[in-house]
Each structure stands twice: as C-alpha cells, then as structure tokens.
Amino acid sequence: MTDEHTPMQPVIRDPKAPVNLLDDFEETGIVTPETGVSLSDFEDEGALGAEPEELGALGYVDPLNVRPRTSSRVLCLVFGVLLLVLAGVAWWLGVCTQNGQSYDDMVESSFSSIVPGWVSAVLGVGTHPMVLIVSTIIAVGAVAIAVVRKRWWLLGQMAVFAVLCFCMSLLKYVLPRPFIIKTVIDNAHNSAPSGHTILAMASAAMLVLAVPRVWRWLASLVAMAWGLFVGLSVVCGKWHRPTDAVMSMLIVAGLALIVLACTRTSGMDALGTRRSSAGVQIVASVAITAGLFATAFAGYVIWQVIPGLTVSAAWANTDSVYSSMMLIAGVDATVFGLLSATRQLTASPLSKTGLVGEPPAPPRSRG
Structure with a gap:
C-alpha cells in the first residue's frame, strides 16, 4: 500500500504534556467551511493584520470582518432611540411644567453664588471663544486620527453625526417655551438645547469614535471631563438652564449610538488588532454605574426640594444647585460610559471563528 492510500493514523497526545493550541492550529492549518481556505495560508501572507477587503480577496469570508454583530447594532439603535426619548422628556419636564421652570430658574440665578469660589473661577474660564476653539481642536484631531488610520467609513459616519448634531442645535429656535410662571431669568425665549454643550459633547464623542482600541478608555475620560466642564460652565455663566445642558447631552449621545449602529468595514478596528479592552471595561x-447612581440621587434631591420651588424658599437654593451639578455629572458619565462600551463592541468584534480559526475537527473519511 502506497503512502497515498495509507489511512491517517490518530495522534495520541500525552494528557500530562503541555498544550499550545495556537501551535497546533498553525501546524494543521484550519480550513474555513465556507471557502475551504486554510488560515495558515493567510498567516503566510501576513493577512492577520490586513484589511477586511484584502482578506475577502484571498477568499476568507466572515460576516464580522465587514460589520459588527447584529446584537451590538441593535443595542446601539435601541439605546440611541431611548436617549433621544429621554432628551424629549427632559425638555418637557424643564420647560413645560411649573416645577421645572422654577427649578431651572432657581439654579441658574443662584449657581455662581452658591458654589465655592474656586469652582466658580474654574468654570468661569469656559468662555464662548474658549469652548468654540477647544471643541474645534478636538473635532479636527478626531478627524485627523481617522484619516491616519484610514478609517474612511468612520469619516463618513462622523460627518453625518456632525450634521445631525448641528441640526439638533437649531431646535432652540423651533421648540416653544410656554409662559407658566414669572422667573428671574428672561423667560421669553427658549434656550433648549444648549448649542455650546452640543458642540462640546459632539467633538468629545468624535474623539471616542476615532481613536484606536488602546486609547479608547483614555479618550472616554477626556470626553467625560470636557463634557462635564462645558455642561457646568453654561449654567454657571447663565448662558443656559440645567435642563438645556442635560437635554443636549442626551441628544448627542443618542445620535452617536444611532450612527454607531451603521458601522461597517473601515469603521472598525483592523483585523489582527481586535482585542477586548480591560481599560474600556473598567471605565x-x-x-x-456611578452615573446612574448620581442621576438617581439627583432626582431624589430634586423631588425633595419641589415644595420650596414655587415659593422660592431660601432653603431650597443650595440643594437645587448641588443637585443640578450632580445631575449634569451623572448624565455626562452615563452617556460617555455607554458610548465607550458600544464603540468597543462595534469596533472590535471577535471573528465568528475566533482569533485563530475554528476548532479542529476529526479528519474526513477518504472512502
């Protein structure tokens, strides 16, 4: 009997010997059932770090090479719509109710006098030109990162996202502000949503979307800090009411998640660099968690001060101001935490065949 017709002998492994599955896979050469192409062939060509289009040309087909998991996209879409609905709820509570108008007016009129002097001084740095310049620098930096990484689909996503955010900022000139009570701050014109907050949050969100996996957690922290700073600055400077800032944060986050649901190919991390991120998981x-707890506690405090709002009780001033700070901080942390997690899910999905291919299968009979 020739070697060609010699039946394959099973390999008996010593159960006490160390096992290196990666080496075993490389030796045997795993064949994908869809194409019959060995993954070791791709390794010889250096294709593990190649773009999805290059792997497609070699014959390797995996749905997760060209788009995130369906569950991740649905998750982004559901949470994005939910955040937009919550933005509408925040606007209705702050603008269309007596307690909401009283709360916003009390916070905006007494914010700078209640918070410590150093806090007011730090937030006072956030002038109109400063917010515009820093936000523009962040946005341009995000675009530059996407260009350097050759993430062309992501650039398109970011462009659509920027246009949507700009359109949402124009709602300020469309949404009504009914006259319910007389307030200290001018009540004649609607100020929701805050254009400054939308600009800051949008630029920060673009940074989170653009950076590679290893910097994603750090970009999320920078985005949270910048969003919180501007959100509190617009209230401290009496540019906007607390509701305006909260509404803007929810709008930007909702739009960002909906845009993430459309992620494909070059909007994702390159093959060979897709890994889980401990930094993203922790941040x-x-x-x-902290954002939801802060938001819930702020809501509880607001509910407690409602009796003092309609009569402008002095005892309600302090609690109103600090609850607004906690509310803005809680919403800011929640939305950027959610954005960081969903960006990781859409940018670095593991292949359906894992990092090294499918598990080894018994040899087929040649009969």
Whole structure:
C-alpha cells in the first residue's frame, strides 16, 4: 500500500504534556467551511493584520470582518432611540411644567453664588471663544486620527453625526417655551438645547469614535471631563438652564449610538488588532454605574426640594444647585460610559471563528 492510500493514523497526545493550541492550529492549518481556505495560508501572507477587503480577496469570508454583530447594532439603535426619548422628556419636564421652570430658574440665578469660589473661577474660564476653539481642536484631531488610520467609513459616519448634531442645535429656535410662571431669568425665549454643550459633547464623542482600541478608555475620560466642564460652565455663566445642558447631552449621545449602529468595514478596528479592552471595561462599567447612581440621587434631591420651588424658599437654593451639578455629572458619565462600551463592541468584534480559526475537527473519511 502506497503512502497515498495509507489511512491517517490518530495522534495520541500525552494528557500530562503541555498544550499550545495556537501551535497546533498553525501546524494543521484550519480550513474555513465556507471557502475551504486554510488560515495558515493567510498567516503566510501576513493577512492577520490586513484589511477586511484584502482578506475577502484571498477568499476568507466572515460576516464580522465587514460589520459588527447584529446584537451590538441593535443595542446601539435601541439605546440611541431611548436617549433621544429621554432628551424629549427632559425638555418637557424643564420647560413645560411649573416645577421645572422654577427649578431651572432657581439654579441658574443662584449657581455662581452658591458654589465655592474656586469652582466658580474654574468654570468661569469656559468662555464662548474658549469652548468654540477647544471643541474645534478636538473635532479636527478626531478627524485627523481617522484619516491616519484610514478609517474612511468612520469619516463618513462622523460627518453625518456632525450634521445631525448641528441640526439638533437649531431646535432652540423651533421648540416653544410656554409662559407658566414669572422667573428671574428672561423667560421669553427658549434656550433648549444648549448649542455650546452640543458642540462640546459632539467633538468629545468624535474623539471616542476615532481613536484606536488602546486609547479608547483614555479618550472616554477626556470626553467625560470636557463634557462635564462645558455642561457646568453654561449654567454657571447663565448662558443656559440645567435642563438645556442635560437635554443636549442626551441628544448627542443618542445620535452617536444611532450612527454607531451603521458601522461597517473601515469603521472598525483592523483585523489582527481586535482585542477586548480591560481599560474600556473598567471605565465604562464605573462610569455607567456611578452615573446612574448620581442621576438617581439627583432626582431624589430634586423631588425633595419641589415644595420650596414655587415659593422660592431660601432653603431650597443650595440643594437645587448641588443637585443640578450632580445631575449634569451623572448624565455626562452615563452617556460617555455607554458610548465607550458600544464603540468597543462595534469596533472590535471577535471573528465568528475566533482569533485563530475554528476548532479542529476529526479528519474526513477518504472512502
């Protein structure tokens, strides 16, 4: 019997010997069932770090090479719509109710006098030109990163996202502000949503979307800090009411998640660099948990001060101001924690065949 017709003998492995599955896969050469192409062939060509289009040309087909998991896209879409609905709820509570108008007016008129002097001084740095210049620098930096990484689909996503955010900022001139009570701050014109907050949040969100996996957690922290600073600055400077800032944060986050649901090919991390990120897991988990607790506690405090709002009680001033700060901080942390997690899900999905291919299968019979 020739070697060609010699049946394959099973390999008996010593159960006490160390096992290196990666070496085993490389030796045997795993064949994908869709194409019959060995993954070791791709390694010889250096294709593990190649773009999805290049792998497609070699014959390797995996749905997760060209788009995130369906569950991740649905998750982005559901949370994005939910955040936009919450933005509408925030506007209605702050603008269309007596307690909401009283709360916003009390916070805006007494914010700078209640917070410590150093806090007011730090927030006072956030002038109109400063917010515009820094936000523009962040946005341009995000675009530059996407260009250097050759993430052309992501650039398109970012362009659509920027246009949508700009359109949403124009709602300030469309949404009504009914006259319910007489307030200290001018009540004649609607100020929701805050254009400055939308600009700052949008530029920060673009940074989170653009950076590679290893910098994603750090970009999320920078985005949170910048969003919080501008959100509090517009209230301290009496440019906007607390509701305006909260509404703007929710709008930007909702739009960003909906845009992420459309992620494809070059909007994702390159093959061979897709890994889980401990930094993103920690930052996103802590931010979402702390943000939800802060938001819930702020809501509880607001509910407690409602009796003092209609009569402008002095005892309600302090609690109103600090609850507004906690509310803005809580929403800011929650939305950027959620954005960081969903960006990781859409940018670095593991291949359906894993990092090295499918598990080895018994040899087929040649009969």
